[in-house]
Amino acid sequence: MKDDLRGKHILLGVTGSIAAYKSVLILRRLVQAGAQVTVVMTSSAQQFITPLTFQVLSRRPVYTSLFDSSEExxxxxxxxxxxxxLIAPATANIIGKIAHGIADDLLTTLVTAGPAPMVMAPAMDGEMWNHPVLQRNLSILNxxxxxxIPPEEGPLASGKEATGRLASEEKILAVxxxxxxxxxxxxxxxxxxTAGPTQEPIDPVRYLTNRSSGKMGYALARxxxxxxARVILVSGPTHLPCPAGVERILVRTAEEMRDAVLGHWAATTLLxxxxxxxxxxxxxxAGRKIKKDGSDFFLELEPTPDILAELRAQRGSRILVGFAAETEDLDRQARTKxxxxxxxxxxxxxxxQEGAGFDLDTNIVTLIDAHGETVALPRLSKAETAERILDRIIELKSRSKAGDHPLR
Ligand SMILES: Cc1cc2nc3c(=O)[nH]c(=O)nc-3n(C[C@H](O)[C@H](O)[C@H](O)COP(=O)(O)O)c2cc1C
Known part of the structure; x- marks a missing residue:
């Protein structure tokens, strides 16, 4: 059963928001689903609600301090x-602290000390939510x-209508x-x-590149x-941090990307x-910076190595998935590729398309398989798009195994 959390241990972090009382309802639902829930409260959270409430409902001690007399x-x-x-509600303060590695109480310290995935449901005033510092901190965490889990629009404690209300209990539980x-x-x-752009040098200070941010590839790796899976991420230059648990190899040119992919090809089962x-x-x-001398300048270009063409001959039973970013005649171009x-x-x-492509946090893609079957996805976050791409790959793989829809 999907909504069965038996055997799962969730740490519920509660911070100093007016929405702190809603975490009681979240706790109840998690416990009802069979999870073991340990609540950790910041000192500000205790201004809004007492540890006793969480202790009774979780049937476990509630932790509030980094320094206590325990032996562990x-x-x-x-x-x-x-x-x-799960930090719900998450204040602007906790978001800023965690984004910058500040560990000055129990909750902020323990998030830096273990491998567990983290989910945050922010809640705050509309002005705070829209503040560029908060938005920058969220993108670091992302x-x-x-x-x-973004907050919703609606009436806030201040009396104003804005975005900042803690996401609904249903949304948080669904995640x-x-x-x-x-x-x-x-x-x-x-x-x-593989992710990101490549940079092809013109001279020691200039290069040819493209608008790829690497966000889609990083979302897939994560x-x-x-x-x-064991994940090897071969990345061109980006500003993105390496997702936890992923082995990243940084490259610059198409040639370096080819070498890195070939170097890990033996272990790869899905590319x-x-x-x-x-x-x-x-x-x-050029070996030296090209100087401007007032006359026209012509750059002679040659094709870069075709990584997929090289790998195709030695694919074995590996699954190969590619991307086609096009500006016209998408369906035909993609099928040809x-x-x-x-x-x-x-x-x-x-x-x-608006909401698709480079450097955005959303994408709109169509998945086309070797039999020509297509699945058109709506506009989704790149994280969600990545999940749907992987779902489809797994579906194709299991259909292929059953002999119904063979892969190549
Ligand atoms: C009545 C009241 C309500 C507050 N609600 C929020 C809130 O919803 N979101 C938020 O980010 N901060 C809110 N704050 C500010 C935080 O409590 C404050 O930034 C605090 O330092 C957060 O500490 P913590 O992140 O360690 O829990 C509120 C403060 C008060 C006095």
Whole structure:
């Protein structure tokens, strides 16, 4: 049963928001679903609600202090034991502290001390929610793999109508059930994901590149890691932090990306090429900075190595998934690429659509498999898009195993 949390240990962090009382309802639902829940409260949270309420409902001690007389080192033992850290409500303060590695109380210390996935449900005043500092801190956390359940619009404690209300209990519980109810359906797989742009040198200070941010590939790497795979992320230059538990190899050029992929090919069982690899590179990169002399300048380009074409010959039983970012005639272009590269599936992406493509946090993609079956996904966060791509790969794999819809 999906909503069964028996055997799961959740750490519920409660912080100093007016919405702190709602965490009592969340706690009750988690306990009803069979989870063992340990509540950790910040000192501000105790201004709003008492530990006793949580203690009675969780039937467990509630922890409020880093320094107590216990013999165990509480922040370490708790961090190691739990399957998930859920902070609901999460104040602007806790978001800022965790985004910057500040560990000055029990809750902020234990989140830095263990591998458990973290989910945060912020709640605050509308002005606070829209503040650029808060938004920057959220994007740092998002990049680190923390799942943020955005607040909702509605009447706030201040009396104003704005975005800032804690997400509904149902939404928060759905995320917990989804994350903890999920099977480790990629356990045993080694997933190699390429991400980001490449940079092809013109001279020591200039290069050719493209607008890829790497966000889609990083979301796939993170999602595959959550599902139990060993994940190797071969990344072009990006500003994104490496998701926890993922092995990252940083590269710059298409040639370096090819070498890194080939170097890990023997271990790979599933390849997802989400990188926007340059198709062309300068044929003769200059050894010194090219000087401006007033005359026209011509750059001679040559094709970069076609990584997929090389791998195709030695694919064995591996699954190959590619991406097509196009600006016109998406369906035809994507199908042509699928065939030409011998892919099992292509993720087609019209980068001119609003809400899709480079450097955004959302995407709109269509998944086309080798039999021509298509699944058009709506506009989703890149994290959710990544989950749906992996769901589809797993579905195709199991259909192939059953002999119904063979992969290549
Ligand atoms: C009545 C009241 C309500 C508050 N509600 C919120 C809130 O909803 N969200 C928030 O980010 N801060 C809120 N604050 C401010 C936090 O309590 C304050 O930033 C505190 O330092 C948070 O500490 P903590 O993150 O360690 O729990 C509120 C403060 C007061 C006095």
């Amino acid at each position: 080192i509480r922040h370490l033992t708790l961090a190691e034991q739990v399957d998930m850290i 990049g680190l793999g923390v799942q943020i 917990v059930f989804d994350r903890l109810g999920r099977k480790a359906d990629l356990k045993g797989e080694t997933v190699l994901v 999602a595959a890691q959550w599902r139990g 997802i090429m989400a990188a926007a690899v340059a198709d062309y590179r300068p044929r003769h990169p 699928l065939e030409r590269k011998g892919l099992d599936m292509i993720v087609a992406n019209d980068v001119t």
